[in-house]
Amino acid sequence: MxxxxxxxxxxxxxxxxxxxxxxxxxxxxxxxxxxxxxxxPTIEKLATDYAGKxxxxxxxxxxxxxxxxxxxxxxxxxxxxxxxxxxVDRFVGVTPADKFAASLDQHC
Numbered sequence: 001m002x003x004x005x006x007x008x009x010x011x012x013x014x015x016x017x018x019x020x021x022x023x024x025x026x027x028x029x030x031x032x033x034x035x036x037x038x039x040x041p042t043i044e045k046l047a048t049d050y051a052g053k054x055x056x057x058x059x060x061x062x063x064x065x066x067x068x069x070x071x072x073x074x075x076x077x078x079x080x081x082x083x084x085x086x087x088v089d090r091f092v093g094v095t096p097a098d099k100f101a102a103s104l105d106q107h108c
Contacts, residue, residue: 004047006057010066013059018085023107024055025100028071028078030062035094036077042097043079046104053108083107 029036
């Protein structure tokens with residue numbers, strides 16, 4: 001993972017995502033998911049491009065079922081943009097970088 005991509009877990013999700021002062025982009029993924037692997041370079045590039053403006057990280061749904069369940073994640077990859085603890089945008093499936101960038105630019 002890129003140095004700018006954070007790792008979110010059941011244990012740190014509230015403090016790192018829901019209580020964050022900055023917007024947070026969360027990629028819900030699993031290691032066995034092919035489309036998730038396809039999305040990884042996009043997430044890493046966004047983390048670099050938006051460093052200091054948006055917190056960007058990944059949450060492994062296999063290892064962190066509590067957060068995945070509480071956010072009704074039933075397909076991966078799913079990416080949520082949180083602002084002030086609330087989901088302000090969501091993407092399901094492999095999404096082009098420009099769609100993420102448009103949402104990040106709107107909410108930052």
